Amino acid sequence: MxxxxxxxxxxxxxxxxxxxxxxxxxxxxxxxxxxxxxxxxxxxxxxxxxxxxxxxxxxxxPHEQIIDEFAFILVAIIDVTTDAQKLKMKKERYLQPLIHHLNCSDEFVLVDVTLFLTYIVIQQKETGEIQQYNEIRHFFIKNGGLELLIKIFKNENIQREDIKKNCAFIIGSLHKAQKIPSEYRSAVIVFLKGMFSDEDNEYVYLSALTLAQLAECKVKIIDQGLMLALNLLNYGSKSVIQKVQQAVPWNAVRDIIQNAEDASDDEEQESYVWSAKLLDEWMSFVS
Structure with missing residues (x-):
């Protein structure tokens, strides 16, 4: 067949x-x-x-001719593949053909395409490094894909909220362990954090995962422990997560969060608050 x-x-x-x-x-x-x-x-x-x-x-x-009935098979592929198989698809041969469809005006097609890209881009081959960049970021910059994703994310005429959610996941993951440019950093981070209360648990998970990837760029010597705990919660097995839950001094973490106002003028202290908040929110999710 x-x-x-x-x-x-x-x-x-x-x-x-x-x-x-x-x-x-x-x-x-x-x-x-x-x-x-x-x-x-x-x-x-x-x-x-x-x-x-x-x-x-x-x-x-052409992106003018593609319709949802053509593109929906991308969703089926995501549904039936394992994370390991998705990681194997994190190659230009599977990503490049979809980039020009980000110009499509059919929002049903945009949902299909951005959902597929989300689950492929967010996959990461673990090397044991805490600050591991997303290896395809430069590919998305070179072919204009990142620019198109930002354009869609900022487009107030987009009706489907899930399109913007997917774009936020992709943009965030592409900047894993790197600082997002200031012109859209705040908008993406606020949007991602807003999904912690989403009714769909998958969006809650993806937003937490994306923010955890972004937080890796904030690592300083003093908050290495916070970031290590965050990454163990993010990528660890169930037994590892349980050990992190038991080992992390949660009172100290929440003290950092409660003293956030005192850190507003100190970039390094602000980094600790950022990491502590993500750790606390991620902990709430896995509990």
């Missing part, structure tokens, strides 16, 4: 105007196969055929 799907995608992307209906049916079939666990994701990634044809299709179809 996948052989036929690949052949249709290859033929159809060369003549989208005439074969759009056939592509639509084919993508729906592929989506159903993915959802029914009838596709060996690892095998398809290794062979590259299905994913190569799919993303070549996204690369070649």
């Amino acid at each position: 996948m052989v036929k799907i690949n052949a249709i995608l290859e033929k159809g992307r060369q003549n989208i105007n005439n074969d759009g209906g056939l592509i639509l049916v084919t993508l729906k079939l592929a989506q159903d196969l993915l959802n029914d666990s009838r596709v060996d994701i690892d095998a398809q990634m290794k062979k590259g055929i299905f994913f190569d044809q799919l993303f070549k299709f996204f690369e070649e179809i």
Whole structure:
């Protein structure tokens, strides 16, 4: 079945105007196969055929022609892949074909594309380093993707709030362990922190994870302990999280937060408050 799907995608992307209906049916079939666990994701990634044809299709179809029915398979891919498989997709060959679709005016398409990018970009290969940069940040700068994401995030005419949420996750994660430029730093951070009270627990988790990644740029010698605890809560196993819960002097952490006003004019003290607040909020989430 996948052989036929690949052949249709290859033929159809060369003549989208005439074969759009056939592509639509084919993508729906592929989506159903993915959802029914009838596709060996690892095998398809290794062979590259299905994913190569799919993303070549996204690369070649103009953003003016793409519709939700074409793009929704991206959501299906996120739903059925593991974090390890998502990390394998954190490559230019899977990201570049989607960048020009950030210009699409169809908000349903933007939801699909930004959701896919969120779950791919936020994946991180752990090296044991606390301050580990997001390796694809320069790729997003070079191809204009970051600029388009910022443009969407700032666009007051966007009706779908989930688009802006996804953009905030991507922008934040791309600046992992780095300071966000001042022209949009405050807006992104405030927006992310506002999601701590979101009704959707997934948004709460993603916002906490993104803020934890951003906080790595604040590491100073004195608050290394705060940041280490934050990263252990972020990336550690259940047993590690339990040990952190027991070991962290939470009264001291909350004292730092309560004395936040005294630190407003001191950049280093402000750094401790930032780390302490994130640690406290992240702790509330994992409890």
